[in-house]
Amino acid sequence: MIAEKQLSFPGPETITRRVLDNGIIVLARQNPASPSVVVRGLLHVGANDDPADKPGLASFTTEALDRGTTSRSFSEINEAVEAVGASFGIGSGRHTASFGTKSLVDDLDLVLDITADVLRNPTFPSQEIEKLRGQLITMLQERENNTRAVAEDFFRELAYPNHPYGRPADGTLESVRAITRDDIEMFYRQTFSPVRGAATPMLVSIVGAIEPEAAIARIDKYFGSWNTQRDIPRQHQAELPPLQPITEIRRRSRTMPGKSQSDIVVGCHGIKRNDPDYLAASMANMILGVLGLMGRLGHNVRDEKGLAYYAASRLEARLGEGPWVAYAGVNPKNVNLAVDSILEEFRRMGDEPVTEQELSDAKAYLTGSMPLSLETNEGVAQTLLDLELYQLGLDYLQRYPDLVRAITAGEIQTVSQKYLHTDAYALSVAGPE
């Protein structure tokens, strides 16, 4: 029964993987029960590529891609996509730029045609760049007035000095005002490419009401001829500088008059997704601040002490060593009490093994929840991209339950000791006096 169920998870038998001539890797899976098709993709360009004096350049460039192409204006793109109720989105992260579409199967050609056009032939019209700049500035000003966003930005600055992770991915008011159209065009020409170095090809997954070979043929039709080698040489993605460990307690706070609540972010450096410690750390994080009602943090800070509506933890394990943090929103008079409670839970994770009950609950959830995360086309498409991006193997979902079941309380304690420190961490607070 269990073996049969595991085989129904996407695996080598039901995922079709193909490398196109220009290096793009395509993963396809059919979902006959669905009327729609979801496409997800990513290119290896992101905020880590920003020049140190131009934070936000990758984000600005990515946002600007759909503002006009050699054959379509911004409004023509919008009219075409929205007329059929399809969606098209593109966004910028720290390591990658990602895109996605959702449409009824009959409109797949239309959305792929536009997606390829936007990625391959953007013209960055000056007038549209200025409009976008105004929107980005407003967005940054709103962030500056958001206690949670300010606390997150401060945390990154404290935890990752002299590292791209410490810079704001969306830039600053100063940098976004200063970035020129030429900066954007040059950045695009240097970095947007189906292949940036052998290890970093563009990835596309396509899931839904289309047979895999037909799906791959469609991706090939729109992206297979994208060759950038004859153009100006592409820059390979730069290696990240080594992390400087946090060796002391770093604190920073901002008073934001007129606010009702303070936001706290406290934590350390975490790990990469393909680190051998990942599953143990992920389970530690679930026990610390996710499972039940926000794990031990929720139990301590919310349930026992009534200090907060949210007190939870987050492990950002992707291509680099992202943060492992706890965050909470509390009344300003309770900031110190909440921070002490969070640090107490960090300490307990390292000092004591988690209980048998906590361990078995976490395992049951991680293995049992797979059908839920794979219910929709979006869920499957994202999972396929992750399998490829983190080199997990097409059979990973089938191996996953056994991998989870093998994790011990000792391993969870060891990773907690290794990464969650109570004498060396970064702490940021933003809120009223």
Next chain:
Amino acid sequence: MPVQDVLEAKLENGLTVLLRESHAAPVASFFVWYRIGSRNEVPGITGVSHWIEHMLFKGTPTFPKGEISKAIQRLGGVWNAFTWQDYTAYYEIVPAENLDLPLRLEADRMANALFDPVEVESERTVIISERQMYENRPWYLLQEAAQAVIYRTHPYRYPVIGEMCDLQSMTRADLYNYYRRHYVPNNAVAVAVGDFSAPAVLERIHQLYGQIPAGAPPEPVRAKEPPQLGERRITVKGPGVTNYLLMGYHSPPVDSQDFMPIMVLSTILGGAAPMGMGGGSSANRTSRLYKALVETELASGVTTSQRAGRDPSIFSVYCTAQGDHTLAEIEAVVLAQIEKMRQEPITSAELERAIKQTRAQFAYSHESVSSQAYWLGFAETVSTYNFFLTYAERLAEVTPEAVLRVAQTYLIPDLRTTGNYLAQNEKARLTGEATPAAAAAAGIGQ
């Protein structure tokens, strides 16, 4: 997949049951909706419905505090609850073979929640903290102030989270009496969608819920909003540098024949509303207001919404000012677009696109069991579940004349409330106490 196939039943105690098989994925979703929300509240106990929702996670004799969530998660499931003006709803999404536990949990807490006095007190500060989280957001402050003015007598004027003074003073007895009074099967709708046999699930619901006694029918909400005799204007001042504009008009309830035309009007003015569970964002870069405000760089964003309420509702326009543009400039442009809606019929191309967009959203909404269960339950709670099943076809019947008629009926200047959020531009003070090295790296002192 056909959108019919709903097995509807009513138990003797009045519980409405809606079941729908969906075999696309091995998952199932279960919701219990109660027709109780801020709409049923009065001053002194505003926020009671939402607080009760929190207390239903604090245990029963059978499932002690914390056990509910743990039990669901052990099965690989997720759960949550939400409270709004017209309803309070609880849900679980689980691998389909584990549906029995949610059925038992919800039957249990329909009648047996403990409301331990210690837990009531501990939750008081949690909910106050939740309210303070909202108060940190300019849009929340503006919305809360505007709805208290748009409605003079109807309870839709109260915030769902509750007024701070009520959160500070409400008692355990207030909460428990309200719970016992309103958490009765004849005031509830149970919905399951997923990979199961509907007759078998119905039989199990009979076993679990059949013996819960019916209660007195809920008190009808008697308040009726008196006519508005002229435009109302409010100002909210708060931190930040960005100004926001909200314009609200009295609009029809969900059961009105004017509801679908005003949904089309909203789509054309401000963009299509996504139909996934919990909303989500839909690009709306072709709407009239986007072209008039965002393309012209007056605003960085604009949306419209028509609330789907049991009682007469609100049609709203929300704008975020960009650069140095004043809210007065933006307001003038919105009013010109609204006036155009009142003067000229929409084009058939606009209508066709609005219908196509909604059809696609409707098709997507059938791809997850939780989205289907959400919509069936929501529709049955505020109207009838047929509201959801026939949504697309009723939309297709909307004509340009009907949209013109509702624009002329509802978007009347004297029936408008205009709210301004004026940012006070107070320079946030920086009080860094980082180590010197980190401070230098982080650029403290700029």
